[in-house]
Amino acid sequence: MKRVVLWVPLGLFVVLVVTVALGLYSPAERTIRSQMIGKPVPTFTLPEAVPGRPGLASAGFKAGEPRLLNVFASWCGPCIAEAPQLMELARRGVPIDAIAIRDRPADVAEFLEKWGDPYQRIGSDRDSSVQLALGSSGVPETFVIDGNGIIRHQHIGDIRPENVTEVLEAYEAAR
Amino acid sequence: MITKGLSPSAMAAVWLLLLSAAPLSAESVMPPAQYAYTQLPDPKQEAAAARLMQTLRCLVCQGQSIADSDAEMAADMRAMVRRRIQAGEAPEEIRSWLVQRYGNWVSYDPPVEPLTWPLWAAPILLLAGGLYLARGRFRRKSR
Numbered sequence: 258m259k260r261v262v263l264w265v266p267l268g269l270f271v272v273l274v275v276t277v278a279l280g281l282y283s284p285a286e287r288t289i290r291s292q293m294i295g296k297p298v299p300t301f302t303l304p305e306a307v308p309g310r311p312g313l314a315s316a317g318f319k320a321g322e323p324r325l326l327n328v329f330a331s332w333c334g335p336c337i338a339e340a341p342q343l344m345e346l347a348r349r350g351v352p353i354d355a356i357a358i359r360d361r362p363a364d365v366a367e368f369l370e371k372w373g374d375p376y377q378r379i380g381s382d383r384d385s386s387v388q389l390a391l392g393s394s395g396v397p398e399t400f401v402i403d404g405n406g407i408i409r410h411q412h413i414g415d416i417r418p419e420n421v422t423e424v425l426e427a428y429e430a431a432r
Numbered sequence: 433m434i435t436k437g438l439s440p441s442a443m444a445a446v447w448l449l450l451l452s453a454a455p456l457s458a459e460s461v462m463p464p465a466q467y468a469y470t471q472l473p474d475p476k477q478e479a480a481a482a483r484l485m486q487t488l489r490c491l492v493c494q495g496q497s498i499a500d501s502d503a504e505m506a507a508d509m510r511a512m513v514r515r516r517i518q519a520g521e522a523p524e525e526i527r528s529w530l531v532q533r534y535g536n537w538v539s540y541d542p543p544v545e546p547l548t549w550p551l552w553a554a555p556i557l558l559l560a561g562g563l564y565l566a567r568g569r570f571r572r573k574s575r
Binding site for chain 1: 459505535
């Protein structure tokens with residue numbers, strides 16, 4: 258028994274070294290999920306991001322049907338990558354609204370013309386304040402919001418072709 | 433060199449192409465928000481804001497506080513902190529607003545809760561254990 262006890266400190270030391278080594282070698286980059294899932298959309302009103310298209314307000318998410326809220330920017334590369342998938346979702350009848358982060362009307366218009374325009378409403382968030390209120394930590398991100406204005410799902414990063422089903426399922430589940 | 437054998441005009445065209453290609457940047461072209469890089473006029477408020485900003489974690493440049501980071505999102509977070517402090521909000525209210533959205537992860541000042549209490553308790557427990565062991569040693573020696 259005493260023999261075993263003598264090995265305990267060394268054992269603890271090895272555990273410590275392994276823990277520290279794993280921490281050093283595993284990537285430190287973590288995805289920060291929003292804690293707002295299951296909670297109502299924070300109250301906000303954003304002006305239009307492109308002329309002629311309505312802006313976006315939190316009140317618009319309580320109309321009884323679920324909607325997608327896409328957080329994007331014209332200066333964001335991965336947003337170009339997900340554009341075809343958003344077009345596909347819109348084609349399948351999913352209503353999509355957007356928030357353009359730190360963007361200029363002319364740039365947003367050019368982006369939509371080049372890469373497709375699946376959006377019904379686009380709000381302009383010039384100082385990322387609504388993005389912060391949503392618990393979003395980057396572009397692009399997509400939230401599924403149910404008909405009562407409750408956030409049901411968050412997709413972090415661009416929606417790739419293989420993610421379309423998952424987003425559709427989350428949308429259907431929010432009905 | 434790759435361009436070997438190209439005529440001077442073709443070379444010029446290649447250069448023009450390289451220079452005119454817009455880089456795919458991960459940053460917007462918008463100027464930083466007010467108070468992102470400007471201090472508050474009231475030194476007391478600025479001090480409170482600075483203290484808070486040093487304990488809030490940047491979301492895109494993980495491992496840096498928003499006070500240290502040059503990322504646009506950190507700048508927008510600084511602007512938000514200063515605006516709210518100026519409006520009279522307490523630093524801890526702003527922290528809990530962010531924690532509600534991003535979890536405790538966003539704060540460098542973790543609260544004492546079931547998951548984190550060992551952080552505070554472990555040093556005390558280890559010290560107590562050490563004292564206990566040392567006491568046994570001394571007693572044995574003096575015998």
